[in-house]
Amino acid sequence: MLTRDDIFGYTPDPKYSASVAYFSMEFAIDQALKIYSGGLGFLAGSHFRSAYELKQNLVGIGMLWKYGYYDQARDKEGLMVPSFVEKDYSFLHDTGIVFTVQVHDTPVHVKAFLLKPETFGSAPLFLLSTDIPENDEISRTITHRLYDPNEATRIAQSIILGIGGATLLDQLKMEPDFYHMNEGHSVCLNFYLYAKYRDLQAIKKRVVFTTHTPEMAGNEEHSYALLKEMSFFYHLQDHEVKHVLNLEGDMFSYTLAALKFSGKANGVSRLHGEVAREMWGANAGVPEITSITNAQNGAYWKDPEIARAINEDDDQAIAGRKKALKKELFKTVADQCGKLFDENVLTIVWSRRFAGYKRADLVMYDWSRFLNLISNAQFPVQFIWAGKPYPEDTGANELFNEIITRTKAFANCAVLTGYELGLSALLKKGSDVWLNNPKMYREASGTSGMTAAMNGSINLSLPDGWVPEFARDKENCFLIAVAADRKSDEAIDAAENSSLLEVIEQTILPMYYHRQADWLTILKKSAADVEPVFEAGRMAAEYYEKMYIS
Structure with missing residues (x-):
């Protein structure tokens, strides 16, 4: 016994x-x-x-x-x-x-x-x-x-x-x-x-x-x-x-x-x-x-070097370590997709359990605007998607593969498979922006954005689940405006897609490329605010x- x-x-x-x-x-x-x-x-x-x-x-x-x-x-x-x-x-x-x-x-x-x-x-x-x-x-x-x-x-x-x-x-x-x-x-x-x-x-x-x-x-x-x-x-x-x-x-x-x-x-x-x-x-x-x-749990999820740099308020070390972590993630992108991502380019990641209400494809709702976004030479951007749909969820599996098909021709878009703890950690450490855009009131909590923040990735999110307890727009994260007209899914998706793209185009990209000090201020505030309140201890x-x- x-x-x-x-x-x-x-x-x-x-x-x-x-x-x-x-x-x-x-x-x-x-x-x-x-x-x-x-x-x-x-x-x-x-x-x-x-x-x-x-x-x-x-x-x-x-x-x-x-x-x-x-x-x-x-x-x-x-x-x-x-x-x-x-x-x-x-x-x-x-x-x-x-x-x-x-x-x-x-x-x-x-x-x-x-x-x-x-x-x-x-x-x-x-x-x-x-x-x-x-x-x-x-x-x-x-x-x-x-x-x-x-x-x-x-x-x-x-x-x-x-x-x-x-x-x-x-x-x-x-x-x-x-x-x-x-x-x-x-x-x-x-x-x-x-x-x-x-x-x-x-x-x-x-x-x-x-x-x-x-x-x-x-x-x-x-x-x-x-x-x-x-x-x-x-x-x-x-x-x-x-x-x-x-x-x-x-x-x-x-x-x-x-x-x-x-x-x-x-x-x-x-x-x-x-x-x-x-x-x-x-x-x-x-x-x-x-x-x-x-x-x-912070001890499990945090990269020790970037955590140390954030705690010491060392902007140079934060920026340097972030680029090194992006390089590690991009090795997986190259291996799986044959695409060479650039660590100097803003990288947005959507990654979590793959279910329809989480709207992995919301950023693509206005396709022509999405094409303009990913082809903008002045403010280049890279997108990565990852997640696991339930294997018998036909709709979610079709959506996953539709994103693969629609982005296959773009050198700055990648869809990764093998979404488990290891890949999840790589994505959180290697992203600049952690995208979260579920249909409102359907996300009980969500936790991926917590561990992203611990690793110097800034949340771009709708205020659902845990986010309202944490978020202060443009101070420790970027918020997507909730659609006022909630009469139909189409109206909600259209309005929230527009808000999402506006935040990326008008706030995130200019700040990342032209106001790096402001970017790092938000990054550090995000990491400071996520612990200990959202640490599992x-x-x-x-x-x-x-x-x-x-």
Whole structure:
């Protein structure tokens, strides 16, 4: 049996003595461990790095995805195609623990692996796998693909994470003070807890929940009939679930149920907290939804040399290091796209999880104006796009490849594949401007701009998610004006495209090329304002202060 010392390898700081089990479908801990897709995983990874730095009493429960999310490859025409490659991790510790979880009234064997804290400098993380010889082929596939497109498989993944994770903690004789659900995927752990305590209030004392999805359609739900058939409710019948949680209807909402099981809940920015309260607050049994704004771990993300130059207010060193970082990024551009970018040219990067509402192509909405922008010899500019669409999201994949096709002929435009932690870091360090233009009120938080700012890249953004808590236009960032006419998507896109291009043409480019001192003033102010407020040490401590208290 694993001892506490085997798991942690450190003594928790007394001020973080409350024990917490943190359930998440994805964790972006290190480039070498490909068990994440985007922002949810990036957030969990930084949380766990900072928890390790603070020596918090926190242990993670996640999934060991055999094929990860997917790898981005290119076809013979240079377009992006998903590729599924088996992963193998010799650095994970085989705990020797195997137990069974009922899925579809069938016992599925689950094996637990441990990512020890010293491996990558994170709080301990248990990863669950069903891809073991004891299982039949169907059961083995449960932990093959993160966010599998098959509905039954997705439900089975939640069962393994929630019920399997809670079972593992009992196997380890660990009874945490708090169970933290990072999004609703692990909601069925509460049915396991209900079988143990037989009392909703006893669960509420132990369970907290973080919601990340600010629009109703993005919150997962399935029919009660299918969930009952899949053994999702553990030992409860569907009518008992409805009675315990005071629910109605034929569809079971993961988010609403998670809220009703939780004693405390939070959104991931102040603005998202307001949206979440409007979405869910009227439901009986839902706790007050507070907000804890997302953050990122500075020690992991920052380039030490540019951070030192910024702290020392050394403009020459900042400019020199920034050019060196751009050169490093441009090696990847040349390798993938055959284009030689110039470190002396302003470089704008759009890079994040690739979804339609994030509008990767907004800058191109007025095509003729975009062509004028990228062909301006007086104020040259370079654009880079990167991101991962969900592999079954046809529209997002088509948009990704459309951007490749439309920009292929331009020597100063590049679309990169392989968007994971490593490329994300290169892009943040090598960009001058970090572009963020989602449709308003659809970005719960966003964090990529935080780590860009830590590396001397200035945010160019709409005031959504975390941005209103940070942004002061032309002082620490550049803001895109929100469209006043919101009657149609076309009107919004047209107005916000116009504002975006106006900021680039009239403010950003002249300042970068003719007023470098002003540019560096904004760059330094941006870096100073992003830490410590948007550094994950603040966030990890705030979860203890607000959520992990009785």
